[in-house]
Amino acid sequence: MFSFSLEHQEKNSQARLGLIRTAHGEIRTPVFMPVGTQGTVKALTPEDLVSLEVPIILANTYHLYLRPGHDRIRRLGGLHRFMHWDRPLLTDSGGYQVFSLGALRKITPEGVSFRSHLDGSSHFLTPELAMEIQAALGSDIAMCLDECPPYPATYEYACSSLELTLNWARRCRQARAGEGQALFGIVQGGVFPDLRRESAAALREIGFDGYALGGLSVGEPPEERLETIARTLPLLPADRPRYLMGLGTPEDLVEGVERGADMFDCVLPTRNARNGMLFTRRGEISIKNAAYAEDPGPIDPECGCYTCRNYSRAYLRHLYLAKELLSYRLHTWHNLYYFMELMQEIRQAVANDRFEDFKTTFYLQRKES
Amino acid sequence: MFSFSLEHQEKNSQARLGLIRTAHGEIRTPVFMPVGTQGTVKALTPEDLVSLEVPIILANTYHLYLRPGHDRIRRLGGLHRFMHWDRPLLTDSGGYQVFSLGALRKITPEGVSFRSHLDGSSHFLTPELAMEIQAALGSDIAMCLDECPPYPATYEYACSSLELTLNWARRCRQARAGEGQALFGIVQGGVFPDLRRESAAALREIGFDGYALGGLSVGEPPEERLETIARTLPLLPADRPRYLMGLGTPEDLVEGVERGADMFDCVLPTRNARNGMLFTRRGEISIKNAAYAEDPGPIDPECGCYTCRNYSRAYLRHLYLAKELLSYRLHTWHNLYYFMELMQEIRQAVANDRFEDFKTTFYLQRKES
Numbered sequence A, B: 001m002f003s004f005s006l007e008h009q010e011k012n013s014q015a016r017l018g019l020i021r022t023a024h025g026e027i028r029t030p031v032f033m034p035v036g037t038q039g040t041v042k043a044l045t046p047e048d049l050v051s052l053e054v055p056i057i058l059a060n061t062y063h064l065y066l067r068p069g070h071d072r073i074r075r076l077g078g079l080h081r082f083m084h085w086d087r088p089l090l091t092d093s094g095g096y097q098v099f100s101l102g103a104l105r106k107i108t109p110e111g112v113s114f115r116s117h118l119d120g121s122s123h124f125l126t127p128e129l130a131m132e133i134q135a136a137l138g139s140d141i142a143m144c145l146d147e148c149p150p151y152p153a154t155y156e157y158a159c160s161s162l163e164l165t166l167n168w169a170r171r172c173r174q175a176r177a178g179e180g181q182a183l184f185g186i187v188q189g190g191v192f193p194d195l196r197r198e199s200a201a202a203l204r205e206i207g208f209d210g211y212a213l214g215g216l217s218v219g220e221p222p223e224e225r226l227e228t229i230a231r232t233l234p235l236l237p238a239d240r241p242r243y244l245m246g247l248g249t250p251e252d253l254v255e256g257v258e259r260g261a262d263m264f265d266c267v268l269p270t271r272n273a274r275n276g277m278l279f280t281r282r283g284e285i286s287i288k289n290a291a292y293a294e295d296p297g298p299i300d301p302e303c304g305c306y307t308c309r310n311y312s313r314a315y316l317r318h319l320y321l322a323k324e325l326l327s328y329r330l331h332t333w334h335n336l337y338y339f340m341e342l343m344q345e346i347r348q349a350v351a352n353d354r355f356e357d358f359k360t361t362f363y364l365q366r367k368e369s
Helices: A046-051 A061-066 A070-075 A079-083 A095-099 A127-137 A156-176 A193-206 A223-236 A250-258 A266-272 A306-310 A315-321 A325-351 A357-366 B048-050 B061-066 B070-075 B079-083 B096-100 B129-137 B154-174 B193-206 B222-235 B250-258 B268-273 B308-312 B312-321 B325-351 B357-368
Strands: A001-009 A016-021 A024-029 A031-032 A057-059 A089-091 A104-106 A112-115 A122-126 A141-142 A182-188 A210-212 A242-244 A263-265 A277-280 A283-286 B001-007 B014-024 B025-029 B032-033 B058-059 B089-091 B105-107 B112-113 B122-125 B139-144 B184-189 B211-212 B242-244 B263-265 B279-280 B283-284
Touching: A001 A266, A016 A325, A024 A031, A024 A193, A024 B242, A031 A223, A031 A325, A031 A357, A046 B357, A057 A061, A061 A095, A061 A127, A061 B122, A070 A127, A070 A266, A079 A089, A079 B312, A089 A127, A095 A104, A095 A112, A122 B325, A127 A141, A127 A156, A127 A193, A156 A193, A182 A193, A193 A223, A210 A223, A223 A250, A250 A325, A250 A357, A266 A277, A266 A325, A266 A357, A277 A325, A277 B242, A306 A325, A315 A325, A315 B079, A325 B325, B014 B325, B025 B032, B032 B325, B058 B250, B061 B070, B061 B096, B070 B129, B079 B089, B096 B105, B096 B112, B096 B122, B122 B129, B122 B279, B129 B139, B129 B154, B154 B193, B184 B193, B193 B211, B193 B222, B211 B279, B222 B250, B250 B263, B250 B325, B268 B325, B308 B325
Parallel strands: A031 A263, A057 A089, A089 A141, A141 A182, A182 A210, A210 A242, A242 A263, B032 B263, B058 B089, B089 B139, B139 B184, B184 B211, B211 B242, B242 B263
Antiparallel strands: A001 A016, A016 A024, A104 A112, A112 A122, A277 A283, B001 B014, B014 B025, B105 B112, B112 B122, B279 B283
């Protein structure tokens, strides 16, 4: 079971509101999806995520395939039950992580062979296996296996890479997703407008439940990234969700929504939390800053999260410097609260056709820091 | 504000029920105190501890003195406010950690000089400084600075060590605890009955709000330890709490209560949790055991804790092997739940004058594993 309905199209931009329905619940878009790489959003329980009003999380096929293994998770009742999360789940295809292995992997038309980062064992990931793994995990939304070309890439490389990705997309569609599982295609083509156009058109012809924009934030200049997003999203069907993969600075979310994106994922809020980098409306702060050593105030006086209501910067700095486990949890809570509140404000602004005002205030506040 | 009332003396053993009143709340004894070394019980929030019905925790003077510094904590309103914990707190004197530094410390009659394990800086801990630090932290119960002789120690060494400890106890009493802070003396004397007797008598003469038994679990045979506990506790005033320092296996708690101990602390449940060692009524299990790889059952089918209600051994093993932060939290929750439930059952058994039955069942269950 999967459906998307476009609820509102903003008057002055491409920003839009939507509602995704899955067997595990509804998701109001635009939405940010925290990453739970190994079947857990690091340092938080599912109950914490529910308190934070997180409607959907992402899990990584590559990691779960290697450990504890997708067959094991299937035998244990699927990923939802395994990790005690009953809201929607999206799984990636494993491709991105495999391509990140560099010298440890080799691409062929059939698939990609690689060595595990855990034990060096050899594996061969094909579009069919990517679908099989995701079906075993039982995610609500599965992704096609694609190749994400590096930046810069020659036109020739981007061209043949796209051909491979489209071929794999057809094979994924053919292999079919699991029972009740939605399947999203991924638009590639680097920063070449004609390739992005070709990619979007070909995927539409194959037909998917949703469409993602991949291959961004791989080193290209921000202007080229925004230009690619602005040009490509309108080529995708308006009645399907549009997912901007791997982008997740607060600015990325605002700019992406303005150009018509519905879904986002990124490790940024959770990873930065563990590094003591905390988001506020006035920009990011580093909790280890000596200026906070005796600061009795919260991370962000404008924030209403559990961490800001109960702990001082001085205490959080102490926990961070002492490498205390509670540090990771309190920081992750705060950063995700910030991201969830930001998305809520974005949705409200879109609903009121006031997205431009929202964006102006958003950037003004950041300049005041 | 501090008081202790003896509520019930068990008919068939030295076990007893008591009630400690402090400015931060009441504590029913016998009680187990989890350790929050650096101003946090590792991986848990204060709200978690309240859910677990933890009435009091211990914090370490040595660690907090070095980082973030007791003066800093005082300026930030004391340790309760600093760490967001409004229930009772006990602080140790810092002595035990300093003596554990081995070659890095040197004892004189005046105090003990040592080098920080963090940065090698030089420090000199005296009874007066131990009291000053604990007053700055603002704990409800402070401990005297003592020397904990190693095992085995010669009678001569134990004798002169005891003299030092008694002298320091007098200086601690003289220096006085913080406003409203209780001060406990610590009985030393190794495994020598006459020295323990002398120590207890001298401390009673000085007069303290409570009395601890120190210097145990340092390598002495279990029989000698139990013998020392059994012989020494009755030498302490019945109308004051008796604290058995640093002992904390489930067996230690049962045997200690039987011999008249009211308070316990130990890093065992929290440290073992982080090492994947989990307590059950049938004994400890190691979650990394390959037998649990596809085990859909909880850690302990007889346990009602959050972790056991929601997560399988298979998932917990996965989290542990993947070194996921959630692992430490879920395991710590389980182990502390076990310890809190054990103490609750102990108190119930004492209240019903059925401690012997309880103890028989306790050991029978462990044999069945």
